[in-house]
Amino acid sequence: MRPSAVRLLNILVPIKRTIDYAVKIRVNPNQTGVDTNVKHSMNPFDEIAVEEAIRLREKLKDEIKSIKVVTIGPPKAADTLRTALAMGADSGIHIEVPESAPAPEPLGVAKALKAIIEREEEKGGVDLVIMGKQAIDDDAGQTGQMLAGVMGWAQATFASKLVVDTGKKEASVTREIDGGLEEVRCKLPVVVTTDLRLNEPRYASLPNIMKAKKKPIEKISASDLGIDLTPIFETIQVTEPPKRTGGQKVGSVDELVAKLKEAGITAVKS
Amino acid sequence: MFASRHFARRLATRSRRWASTHASTPALNQVTEEDLAHFAKILSPQFILSTLGSSSVASSELQPFNSDWMGKYHGNSTTVLRPRTTKEVSEIVKYCNERRIGIVPQGGNTGLVGGSVPTGRGEIIVSLGNMNKVRHFDAVSGTLVADAGCVLQSLTDYLAPHNHIMPVEFGAKGSCMIGGNCSTNAGGVRLLRYGSLHGTVLGLEVVLPDGTILDQLSTLRKDNTGYDLKQLFIGAEGTLGIITGVSILTPPSPQASSNAILALPSFDSLLPLFQTAKRELSEILSAFEYIDRGAYDLSVRHGQGRGLSPEEVEGAECFVLIETSGGRREHDEEKLNDFLEHLLGEEKPLINTGVLSQDATQFASIWGLREGITEAVSKEGKAYKYDISIPLSAFKQVVDATREQLREKGLLGPHAVKEVVGYGHIGDGNLHLNVVAAQYTPEIEAALEPFVYELVGKYKGSISAEHGLGVMKAHALHYSKNEVSIEWMRKIKNLFDPNGIMNPGKVLPPPEHQPLLANTGSATTA
Numbered sequence: 001m002r003p004s005a006v007r008l009l010n011i012l013v014p015i016k017r018t019i020d021y022a023v024k025i026r027v028n029p030n031q032t033g034v035d036t037n038v039k040h041s042m043n044p045f046d047e048i049a050v051e052e053a054i055r056l057r058e059k060l061k062d063e064i065k066s067i068k069v070v071t072i073g074p075p076k077a078a079d080t081l082r083t084a085l086a087m088g089a090d091s092g093i094h095i096e097v098p099e100s101a102p103a104p105e106p107l108g109v110a111k112a113l114k115a116i117i118e119r120e121e122e123k124g125g126v127d128l129v130i131m132g133k134q135a136i137d138d139d140a141g142q143t144g145q146m147l148a149g150v151m152g153w154a155q156a157t158f159a160s161k162l163v164v165d166t167g168k169k170e171a172s173v174t175r176e177i178d179g180g181l182e183e184v185r186c187k188l189p190v191v192v193t194t195d196l197r198l199n200e201p202r203y204a205s206l207p208n209i210m211k212a213k214k215k216p217i218e219k220i221s222a223s224d225l226g227i228d229l230t231p232i233f234e235t236i237q238v239t240e241p242p243k244r245t246g247g248q249k250v251g252s253v254d255e256l257v258a259k260l261k262e263a264g265i266t267a268v269k270s
Numbered sequence: 271m272f273a274s275r276h277f278a279r280r281l282a283t284r285s286r287r288w289a290s291t292h293a294s295t296p297a298l299n300q301v302t303e304e305d306l307a308h309f310a311k312i313l314s315p316q317f318i319l320s321t322l323g324s325s326s327v328a329s330s331e332l333q334p335f336n337s338d339w340m341g342k343y344h345g346n347s348t349t350v351l352r353p354r355t356t357k358e359v360s361e362i363v364k365y366c367n368e369r370r371i372g373i374v375p376q377g378g379n380t381g382l383v384g385g386s387v388p389t390g391r392g393e394i395i396v397s398l399g400n401m402n403k404v405r406h407f408d409a410v411s412g413t414l415v416a417d418a419g420c421v422l423q424s425l426t427d428y429l430a431p432h433n434h435i436m437p438v439e440f441g442a443k444g445s446c447m448i449g450g451n452c453s454t455n456a457g458g459v460r461l462l463r464y465g466s467l468h469g470t471v472l473g474l475e476v477v478l479p480d481g482t483i484l485d486q487l488s489t490l491r492k493d494n495t496g497y498d499l500k501q502l503f504i505g506a507e508g509t510l511g512i513i514t515g516v517s518i519l520t521p522p523s524p525q526a527s528s529n530a531i532l533a534l535p536s537f538d539s540l541l542p543l544f545q546t547a548k549r550e551l552s553e554i555l556s557a558f559e560y561i562d563r564g565a566y567d568l569s570v571r572h573g574q575g576r577g578l579s580p581e582e583v584e585g586a587e588c589f590v591l592i593e594t595s596g597g598r599r600e601h602d603e604e605k606l607n608d609f610l611e612h613l614l615g616e617e618k619p620l621i622n623t624g625v626l627s628q629d630a631t632q633f634a635s636i637w638g639l640r641e642g643i644t645e646a647v648s649k650e651g652k653a654y655k656y657d658i659s660i661p662l663s664a665f666k667q668v669v670d671a672t673r674e675q676l677r678e679k680g681l682l683g684p685h686a687v688k689e690v691v692g693y694g695h696i697g698d699g700n701l702h703l704n705v706v707a708a709q710y711t712p713e714i715e716a717a718l719e720p721f722v723y724e725l726v727g728k729y730k731g732s733i734s735a736e737h738g739l740g741v742m743k744a745h746a747l748h749y750s751k752n753e754v755s756i757e758w759m760r761k762i763k764n765l766f767d768p769n770g771i772m773n774p775g776k777v778l779p780p781p782e783h784q785p786l787l788a789n790t791g792s793a794t795t796a
Contacts, residue, residue, distance in 0.1 A: 020629050020630045020631075021629065021630065021631055022629070022630030022631055022633075022634065023630065024430075039526070039599075039629075039630055041628060041629030041630070042628070042629065044631075083628045086628075202579065203576070203578070203579075203625040203627075203628070203632060204625070204626065204628055205578070205579070205582055205623050205624065205625055206530070206532075206610055206613075206614055206621075206623055206624040206625065206626060207614060207623055209607075209610075209626055210610075210611055210614055
């Protein structure tokens with residue numbers, strides 16, 4: 001049998017710097033957004049994506065040629081790239097936006113990622129994009145799908161298991177759906193978005209954190225890519241959910257009915 | 271089951287022996303239905319739990335009050351009172367003093383030396399849990415005045431929006447109460463940074479053994495007017511009165527915290543590492559915790575937190591958890607990073623490897639490893655806990671010597687002692703020596719006591735760095751305090767509590783003290 005040529009894979013993992021998952025969110029006094037002067041870290045779903053890329057390399061060894069992480073964000077987003085590099089990614093791309101710039105929207109991000117992927121063509125292209133299914137700050141959950149759309153690629157969303165066959169250039173992805181598990185198989189290149197149960201991300205060890213400091217991060221701007229990240233939506237107001245009011249104990253059914261009436265709840269008219 | 275019952279019986283024997291040899295202490299009376307009727311005049315019925323009288327409850331309902339959380343100490347109190355105000359506490363104590371009924375004040379009952387559990391002298395339990403209001407907080411000075419029954423975590427939550435934190439922190443923060451914290455002078459992981467409660471407590475409100483309310487709820491930081499009485503109650507473990515209110519100085523919350531867990535190739539690296547950390551991290555170093563390999567493995571095995579990967583753990587003799595907290599994230603992170611880089615870059619590194627938390631979840635998980643040891647130990651088996659102050663250099667020797675002692679006695683193995691582990695606060699010279707056994711048995715206790723106390727005495731250490739004496743170590747006080755000190759402690763006790771009703775049998779040894787181990791020794795031969 002003729003041996004099939006080994007196809008080396010390039011993986012791109014887009015990541016986002018978000019307010020830390022454990023921070024209690026407070027709305028700012030102007031109600032234009034939330035207080036961002038708090039601890040930030042990598043979006044947890046993106047951490048899972050980085051971990052999955054590293055695990056693929058651990059499994060497929062040299063068949064994974066490169067793991068690149070990319071982020072769009074203010075100067076501090078470079079820290080998030082360093083974390084991903086410390087976990088095991090090879091290099092980073094930082095599309096830097098000013099600290100004061102509004103957060104880019106999914107479509108803008110998808111277009112920026114498309115531009116990055118096209119730039120990578122000459123360096124061997126991108127075969128697999130692994131990214132979080134959503135970011136925990138805006139909860140949009142759209143970027144992966146939009147990226148697959150603008151690229152004209154296959155997409156496998158909400159992955160709880162990912163198996164890549166480099167020989168066949170195929171990925172099979174298990175997705176958790178309401179009725180159980182669904183397995184889809186798609187041709188590379190593909191966009192995979194990660195669900196919580198895909199893996200448990202590792203900690204960055206100290207030696208790897210030190211090594212990560214020497215890994216390359218390329219810094220570019222949106223205009224370098226010919227991309228406009230200006231939001232097309234306007235945020236009108238951000239408010240906190242209503243405070244929960246305490247419960248009350250009632251002594252009898254009559255009292256309960258009286259209280260319900262007081263609260264403006266009436267029986268359904270037959 | 272058998273062992274615990276045996277233990278309880280042995281405790282009862284002890285107290286009988288005390289009662290007979292202890293002529294100077296007046297005998298205490300049991301609670302009667304008449305007494306209950308009087309308590310009913312002070313408290314609403316739902317705040318009285320008793321196995322006596324018309325509205326009696328099953329003794330199982332008193333179980334949580336009658337035994338400690340480790341299941342090591344068991345009392346047989348018939349009555350639990352749960353007052354809501356200082357005045358109610360005062361009336362209860364006044365009555366008990368007149369009637370010579372013993373009182374065990376109880377907070378979260380999370381103590382480790384049996385200080386909050388009755389000893390079989392017919393004491394009532396006064397549980398402070400219903401006194402749980404914050405009375406006052408001043409965001410400028412950071413002074414917090416709260417009822418004694420406020421759970422530590424709830425105070426932390428209360429302070430969070432005001433950007434302040436409690437100066438103390440323990441693994442038991444979800445159950446322990448501030449009154450009990452003060453009463454036992456609990457230490458914990460923040461002591462390195464914020465000092466002991468003797469410094470942070472500004473004032474106390476105490477119900478004295480005759481029912482008088484001593485109101486010293488000052489919020490002044492400086493007050494040099496006469497004897498500082500409140501200090502007597504901090505660490506008195508409820509033997510001089512019941513703390514009902516606490517005024518405490520709370521520090522502003524650090525704007526940024528980081529932590530890292532480091533794997534050390536050998537114990538010999540520990541002290542140089544501590545020196546380097548103090549020098550390079552200086553004011554942002556807020557915790558430096560030692561965890562030996564056994565304690566680390568135990569914590570990981572019982573799922574208390576996530577640590578290093580198995581390959582990173584390999585070859586590590588012990589671990590250190592470092593926490594930094596400060597006012598500016600970039601500054602602190604740079605400092606910590608430089609420190610760690612320096613450590614790894616050395617020709618002969620003091621550490622093998624480590625993990626630096628990258629987000630708040632990892633931060634909590636790394637702390638979980640350290641704070642979860644207590645819980646992991648109790649999941650593994652029955653624990654003999656020794657909380658000792660010794661020179662830092664002796665941490666490992668003491669653990670090894672204890673293990674060797676148990677091996678010599680043939681007590682090391684799955685049938686008796688499963689693990690001997692050490693962990694603790696390097697910053698404070700405080701080692702937690704835990705002996706995890708399948709069951710509490712007289713043989714193990716005889717092998718450990720007075721062995722451990724003598725060992726500590728040899729190093730001129732303290733037999734109780736932060737847990738207190740309670741019932742467990744009262745008899746061993748003389749290993750850490752000389753005759754004159756003990757005599758004056760006794761005089762103070764008699765001055766405040768001439769009838770001996772407050773938490774009897776705790777802290778002070780019975781007067782003509784014989785080490786109680788003679789007793790255990792005879793049990794061994796049985």
